[in-house]
Amino acid sequence: MGWLRLRLGRLLDEERKADGLSSTGEAGGRMKARLLAAQIKRMKLSFSVALSFFSAVQFAPSVVGLPSANDHTWIAPGPDDQRSPCPGLNTLANHGYLPHNGQNFTIKDVMDAAQEAFNVHWDAILVAAKFGLLTRNDLGSEEYMSLGPLLIHALIEHDASISRQDVGDGTGDALHFNETLFSVLANSNPGVDYYNATSAGAVQYARLQDSKENNPYLLNTQREFVLRTRESGLYLSIFGDPLTGVAPKEFVNIFFREERLPIEEGWSKPTTLINSSTLMPIEKIIKRAANWSATSVCEPVVLTPGAVVNLGNATIPGIGVAADEA
Amino acid sequence: MGWLRLRLGRLLDEERKADGLSSTGEAGGRMKARLLAAQIKRMKLSFSVALSFFSAVQFAPSVVGLPSANDHTWIAPGPDDQRSPCPGLNTLANHGYLPHNGQNFTIKDVMDAAQEAFNVHWDAILVAAKFGLLTRNDLGSEEYMSLGPLLIHALIEHDASISRQDVGDGTGDALHFNETLFSVLANSNPGVDYYNATSAGAVQYARLQDSKENNPYLLNTQREFVLRTRESGLYLSIFGDPLTGVAPKEFVNIFFREERLPIEEGWSKPTTLINSSTLMPIEKIIKRAANWSATSVCEPVVLTPGAVVNLGNATIPGIGVAADEA
Numbered sequence: 001m002g003w004l005r006l007r008l009g010r011l012l013d014e015e016r017k018a019d020g021l022s023s024t025g026e027a028g029g030r031m032k033a034r035l036l037a038a039q040i041k042r043m044k045l046s047f048s049v050a051l052s053f054f055s056a057v058q059f060a061p062s063v064v065g066l067p068s069a070n071d072h073t074w075i076a077p078g079p080d081d082q083r084s085p086c087p088g089l090n091t092l093a094n095h096g097y098l099p100h101n102g103q104n105f106t107i108k109d110v111m112d113a114a115q116e117a118f119n120v121h122w123d124a125i126l127v128a129a130k131f132g133l134l135t136r137n138d139l140g141s142e143e144y145m146s147l148g149p150l151l152i153h154a155l156i157e158h159d160a161s162i163s164r165q166d167v168g169d170g171t172g173d174a175l176h177f178n179e180t181l182f183s184v185l186a187n188s189n190p191g192v193d194y195y196n197a198t199s200a201g202a203v204q205y206a207r208l209q210d211s212k213e214n215n216p217y218l219l220n221t222q223r224e225f226v227l228r229t230r231e232s233g234l235y236l237s238i239f240g241d242p243l244t245g246v247a248p249k250e251f252v253n254i255f256f257r258e259e260r261l262p263i264e265e266g267w268s269k270p271t272t273l274i275n276s277s278t279l280m281p282i283e284k285i286i287k288r289a290a291n292w293s294a295t296s297v298c299e300p301v302v303l304t305p306g307a308v309v310n311l312g313n314a315t316i317p318g319i320g321v322a323a324d325e326a
Numbered sequence: 327m328g329w330l331r332l333r334l335g336r337l338l339d340e341e342r343k344a345d346g347l348s349s350t351g352e353a354g355g356r357m358k359a360r361l362l363a364a365q366i367k368r369m370k371l372s373f374s375v376a377l378s379f380f381s382a383v384q385f386a387p388s389v390v391g392l393p394s395a396n397d398h399t400w401i402a403p404g405p406d407d408q409r410s411p412c413p414g415l416n417t418l419a420n421h422g423y424l425p426h427n428g429q430n431f432t433i434k435d436v437m438d439a440a441q442e443a444f445n446v447h448w449d450a451i452l453v454a455a456k457f458g459l460l461t462r463n464d465l466g467s468e469e470y471m472s473l474g475p476l477l478i479h480a481l482i483e484h485d486a487s488i489s490r491q492d493v494g495d496g497t498g499d500a501l502h503f504n505e506t507l508f509s510v511l512a513n514s515n516p517g518v519d520y521y522n523a524t525s526a527g528a529v530q531y532a533r534l535q536d537s538k539e540n541n542p543y544l545l546n547t548q549r550e551f552v553l554r555t556r557e558s559g560l561y562l563s564i565f566g567d568p569l570t571g572v573a574p575k576e577f578v579n580i581f582f583r584e585e586r587l588p589i590e591e592g593w594s595k596p597t598t599l600i601n602s603s604t605l606m607p608i609e610k611i612i613k614r615a616a617n618w619s620a621t622s623v624c625e626p627v628v629l630t631p632g633a634v635v636n637l638g639n640a641t642i643p644g645i646g647v648a649a650d651e652a
Binding site: 111127297312 | 437460463547549552630635
């Protein structure tokens with residue numbers, strides 16, 4: 001079913017392109033998310049911290065994203081569209097609440113899109129959106145961010161995701177949905193057709209245990225834990241009841257697997273505004289169930305692509321190597 | 327002389343106000359930097375990390391700053407104008423390259439002001455300016471920052487400053503220029519009338535030693551060192567020769583003491599564009615002379631006012647106490 005939808009979406013997309021009605025951006029001069037990820041890696045190796053802490057380089061063309069269809073129907077990303085490790089932002093782009101090509105949107109655009117599509121108040125996502133602005137360092141990035149660069153490790157993107165691989169030794173795919181890892185969530189809360197805060201916490205625990213056992217480069221401080229918990233709080237609230245955190249499995253699964261709003265399956269935008277006050281009690285339960293412990297108290301700081309400080313003697317392939325000087 | 331100028335500036339300012347030509351903003355509804363700092367402290371105590379990692383509260387009125395005089399003459403800040411721990415930004419506001427009231431300017435505004443007043447290219451300050459956006463968390467802060475909130479400890483503001491006290495146990499004044507501390511710089515490079523990269527590095531060393539001996543809450547990681555070095559590189563380049571880092575003492579002293587461009591003393595904006603490439607060789611010398619060593623490899627992360635993570639069991643009065651829960 002999901003596969004069929006994906007095929008149909010792609011065909012539709014190709015048809016639009018053939019008609020000159022492309023909503024996914026022109027091919028020329030734009031880069032796939034994959035190429036962009038490779039570019040990020042190259043940049044990491046080619047700039048020393050001394051040069052680039054407050055420095056910047058030309059990164060991606062500053063082309064304003066073409067608007068998507070105005071009716072917010074789901075359109076699969078085309079080959080030139082950027083997508084991120086975040087299923088929420090990807091869904092907003094697939095439905096045209098953010099530019100369908102995934103490029104050049106502002107912090108305000110993210111706030112407006114979250115409000116319009118999810119009924120999520122700006123106060124629940126403001127800080128994360130601001131950090132997003134750090135993931136590019138070209139001229140234009142003082143205002144615009146794009147989905148592809150959000151892949152940069154340990155700035156927004158984090159380990160122990162419930163739907164993506166850890167970047168690990170540098171070969172892990174932190175960008176694309178991974179059904180094998182997602183099965184932990186898909187198989188959680190057995191016997192009933194909903195997820196809740198307790199099951200979401202248990203999933204966070206299981207995914208982190210996997211990373212602790214298999215990723216020698218795991219970054220797991222309070223920072224990641226608070227971020228991961230906010231993510232869980234959001235998927236429960238958006239696709240379930242924001243006041244109880246009880247969410248139908250079908251809606252949540254479609255969201256993660258297809259990055260689509262399950263409207264035809266019966267979901268509609270919550271009538272309760274989702275904000276930090278509604279999230280707090282749900283996140284409290286998630287945190288307790290996650291039985292979390294830190295791998296380290298603090299960690300290196302990724303300031304922007306190519307600029308990592310506070311690595312010390314550590315080598316973390318996903319974010320580069322220690323600066324050779326001070 | 328500096329005192330006289332200050333007095334004159336204040337009188338001029340009061341006169342403008344009496345004439346209804348205030349360039350410093352209306353008194354009603356606006357807060358002094360001091361009050362704002364107190365508010366930041368209160369906020370730190372009143373929000374748990376769990377609540378506020380991605381949360382936000384009403385912080386300061388989103389009033390667009392009134393433009394200053396267009397001829398960029400120096401006007402002292404009035405009682406309702408916000409200023410920051412950064413002499414560079416304060417100088418830009420005093421000369422009207424940023425709003426004279428110190429409020430509600432964008433990252434782009436900082437880039438343009440630095441270019442116009444200092445001939446500093448955006449690539450040398452982009453990341454710092456982006457972090458500035460994190461220092462407020464009200465609606466409007468997705469686009470605008472203000473000078474007062476830049477005082478929040480350990481986000482942009484840092485210990486071992488060459489012109490401000492460490493916040494230390496919470497009572498240190500990290501906002502205002504301090505002549506006693508500045509005397510380390512003022513007395514450096516004796517026998518000649520200029521500072522250079524070697525003397526700037528020696529000043530960084532001396533100031534850090536003072537903090538190491540007297541501030542039990544010192545935050546001194548590579549992050550602060552790279553930032554402090556960039557600051558030194560900038561004052562040498564802006565008030566001296568960007569290609570050699572040799573800067574007349576008189577110009578530098580006026581900049582720090584009065585937050586004024588020493589135009590009537592003979593300074594003019596460098597004709598050489600100051601960017602990360604010109605700064606690199608100068609900063610290399612500064613770093614060597616600073617003989618730096620870290621107090622710790624990594625440190626707590628201040629995300630936005632009231633939201634600190636990765637404190638562990640530490641208590642750092644300047645940035646609040648450890649969260650009581652995960």
